[in-house]
Amino acid sequence: MPPGAASETLHTVISHLRTQQQSLLEALHEILSIPSVSMDPAHTADMTTAAQWLADYLRRIGMDHTAIIADDGHPMVISEWLGAGNTAPTLLIYGHYDVQPADPTDAWYTPPFVPTVRNNAMYARGASDDKGQVMAAIAALEAWLHVTGRLPVNVRLIIEGEEETSSVALRRFVRTQPERLQCDAVMIIDSTMFTPQQPLILYGTRGNCYLEITVRGPAGDLHSGTFGGAVENPFNVLVRLLAALQDGVTRRVRVPGFYDRVRAVDDTERRLLASLPLDDAALLRMTGVPALAGEAGFSAIERASIRPTLDIHGIGGGFTGPGKKTVIPAQATAKISMRLVPYQAPHEIVQFVTRFLQEQAPPTVTLDVKVLSASHPVLIDYRAGAIQAASRAFEAAFGAPAAFTIGGGTLPVAADLQEALRAPLVITGFGLPDDNMHAPNEKLNLDCFARGCEMIAHYLALLAASSGAQPSAP
Numbered sequence: 001m002p003p004g005a006a007s008e009t010l011h012t013v014i015s016h017l018r019t020q021q022q023s024l025l026e027a028l029h030e031i032l033s034i035p036s037v038s039m040d041p042a043h044t045a046d047m048t049t050a051a052q053w054l055a056d057y058l059r060r061i062g063m064d065h066t067a068i069i070a071d072d073g074h075p076m077v078i079s080e081w082l083g084a085g086n087t088a089p090t091l092l093i094y095g096h097y098d099v100q101p102a103d104p105t106d107a108w109y110t111p112p113f114v115p116t117v118r119n120n121a122m123y124a125r126g127a128s129d130d131k132g133q134v135m136a137a138i139a140a141l142e143a144w145l146h147v148t149g150r151l152p153v154n155v156r157l158i159i160e161g162e163e164e165t166s167s168v169a170l171r172r173f174v175r176t177q178p179e180r181l182q183c184d185a186v187m188i189i190d191s192t193m194f195t196p197q198q199p200l201i202l203y204g205t206r207g208n209c210y211l212e213i214t215v216r217g218p219a220g221d222l223h224s225g226t227f228g229g230a231v232e233n234p235f236n237v238l239v240r241l242l243a244a245l246q247d248g249v250t251r252r253v254r255v256p257g258f259y260d261r262v263r264a265v266d267d268t269e270r271r272l273l274a275s276l277p278l279d280d281a282a283l284l285r286m287t288g289v290p291a292l293a294g295e296a297g298f299s300a301i302e303r304a305s306i307r308p309t310l311d312i313h314g315i316g317g318g319f320t321g322p323g324k325k326t327v328i329p330a331q332a333t334a335k336i337s338m339r340l341v342p343y344q345a346p347h348e349i350v351q352f353v354t355r356f357l358q359e360q361a362p363p364t365v366t367l368d369v370k371v372l373s374a375s376h377p378v379l380i381d382y383r384a385g386a387i388q389a390a391s392r393a394f395e396a397a398f399g400a401p402a403a404f405t406i407g408g409g410t411l412p413v414a415a416d417l418q419e420a421l422r423a424p425l426v427i428t429g430f431g432l433p434d435d436n437m438h439a440p441n442e443k444l445n446l447d448c449f450a451r452g453c454e455m456i457a458h459y460l461a462l463l464a465a466s467s468g469a470q471p472s473a474p
Contacts, residue, residue: 063079091463092183134159166412198398199455214370274301373412
């Protein structure tokens with residue numbers, strides 16, 4: 001097809017998206033109204049309802065091979081359109097329809113599953129993470145199918161229902177049936193931008209090890225007046241163990257071997273990170289802390305992306321109610337996590353931390369370390385053609401090319417997809433840092449949603465052009 005005709009086709013697709021924004025928001029309202037909370041058994045039926053809604057919608061827009069897989073765990077939706085031919089590239093698009101619990105519900109301005117538009121944003125649990133971003137991708141597919149009757153490239157779409165609970169079923173599916181997901185590039189739409197004007201692509205994500213540490217002492221709670229000083233207090237031991245994990249001045253983790261595999265970052269990558277539109281002042285405004293902190297010798301953006309961390313998330317046991325109770329608790333428990341960077345291996349970190357804690361613990365208590373989750377970090381070559389095409393698509397839709405960084409969070413399935421499919425990962429999204437993901441009053445900026453739809457429409461055309469395939473004229 002002549003370049004002019006291809007350009008005209010894309011223009012028609014974008015125009016269609018703009019005229020259909022109201023109906024797209026109505027569809028988004030419907031899926032957001034379904035309380036698909038994956039970690040709450042009370043919402044099991046809602047998970048099935050949400051998966052069925054998505055499958056029905058995809059079939060309706062023309063995704064001709066759509067199925068719900070519910071062999072084990074919450075159902076996932078797999079859909080594909082492979083009519084572009086063997087010479088066209090295949091894009092796998094990933095997202096998730098499950099959401100976090102809405103607690104505390106009394107902190108919401110409007111009910112979390114009654115989507116409400118105000119101040120140019122849609123408020124509801126899942127609006128930004130991740131139903132709104134999933135619907136942006138589906139909207140782009142619908143626009144191409146409506147205008148031309150086909151897609152510029154082959155597309156596979158997988159929307160899971162367990163991202164918020166570590167993607168157990170999907171990760172097993174990726175490992176055992178990779179042929180059903182074969183592709184030339186993977187677009188993971190589950191992330192944020194810096195600002196509505198500055199898109200972002202992640203060229204990696206940190207991994208994670210989440211541990212539960214339990215110190216046990218007496219067979220039952222004891223009176224501290226009778227036994228204090230003669231019996232070890234598990235809380236005292238636990239606090240000492242936690243304090244020993246990290247240097248109080250440099251903030252470096254003191255566990256031997258912890259840094260052995262940490263990847264050295266060259267000057268080119270450091271300049272890339274330094275160019276990001278996020279400085280210390282902006283971080284202070286976003287977090288509300290009196291001052292920033294972290295590992296000595298690194299900038300704040302480096303600490304939040306290319307360096308590993310250790311954080312305590314909760315300590316439980318003993319007496320925490322009103323008033324006082326002089327008790328030596330039978331046990332004390334802490335939950336900690338470590339964000340891991342390429343090329344740290346979660347199973348090694350678990351061994352290092354467990355050994356260190358065992359060596360530090362006195363013989364007056366017993367120690368148990370339980371692994372609650374473990375995910376590998378991911379590193380991607382941001383110079384890959386599929387990733388640079390996504391940056392150009394952002395420029396077409398948002399007016400600026402994407403910035404690049406390693407994401408501080410963890411996408412459990414990303415490492416599985418990378419290993420099984422050997423295709424470049426385009427990890428991106430249209431959320432904003434203040435979207436309150438996982439918190440009350442979650443929202444999605446409607447301008448970001450509209451431009452996100454257009455970005456994916458542009459991306460499909462750019463992938464086709466890079467391979468020599470061209471979209472058909474309407």
